[in-house]
Amino acid sequence: MTIFSLAVHLFLPHHSNNHRPKALHIDALFIYVLLFGLFYFGTNALERRMPDVLGYATDIHVEKLIAATNAKRQAAGLAPLSLDAELSEAARKKAADMFAKNYWAHNSPTGRTPWEFVSGAGYSYTVAGENLAKNFSDSQSVVDAWMASSTHRDNLMKVGYRDIGFAVVNGILNGEETTLVVQMFGSRVRPQSREQTQKVTVPLLAAVSDQASAVKAAASAYSSVTKKPWIDLGVFNRTIVYVFIGVLLGVFGVDAWLTRRRRIVRVSGHSIAHIAFFVALLILISSIQRGSLL
């Protein structure tokens, strides 16, 4: 069998395949189910066991998050926000609490609110807010997703906020490796001038060098998550799914056209219906984002 006749046998209705492309026969469909079932469970197991080999690529940095947030604010004519160490500490503690108590919510299962974390970090606020994001691949897509959500955009664009704090942390949430981004906003009870803030903050950190280095280390540990597995599962999965659906739609399309043209009568499903169903699936899959907000 030549390559051409094999291709005809696989993808076109022909007497060799009983006028139904072999790629659409029941046994072929059954093989696809088995292969995709194996693929689904296999990649999930591999991702858990060897995340450095097969996993989701992540590149999120606090500096980029602040730059993107302030760019959006400045584009709307609002003042940029200043990174605040206490708000960042509140964000870090909130992220740690979410991993420790395994929850994805603004309030903890024990009823602890975001404002308690803000106050607990020593930040006395007149107004405060929190945005959460998980499992985004890069900093810009986090900010873009927040901007696309009205409630999160309201926080980003609030006139009353002066300060911002971030924590970007990787951990296990609900049994899955998760990259959390906690964004805290606030405005102090008595806003200090920039000079006053420098006077208070800098000597305090400089005076206690051990403490300063510890704070720096803690800050850097929660300021970025970068993961570059050998195979980026997000891209890998989408490529395989898109290619498969594309080929399947192509075979259904040619099959529908040829059977109509040749007036072939046979026992099989409705090719136009199958095409409509898989086009709908393609639309659903294209809309899915791995990252989610709260």
Place this chain on the structure above:
Amino acid sequence: MKKEWFYLFILFIILAGGIATFFATAGNTFAQRIVGVVTTVSYVVWGILHHSLKEDLHVKVVIEYVLLGCIALLLLFIIIPS
């Protein structure tokens, strides 16, 4: 032929409803999985009823719809985050 278009119209309503509900539940992956399952089951039921009404229903046709539904769900679950 008119009947055929009517059946296809019903299918498009089912699929459009599935897509709209899927978009409406964006961000809730559990709800999106449920919407995917319900839409797929509706598609399989539509296929079986359609061929039954056309009086050309055969066990091979039922298996074909069920297997295509399984493939679609697996592809969807591969992409939907856990």
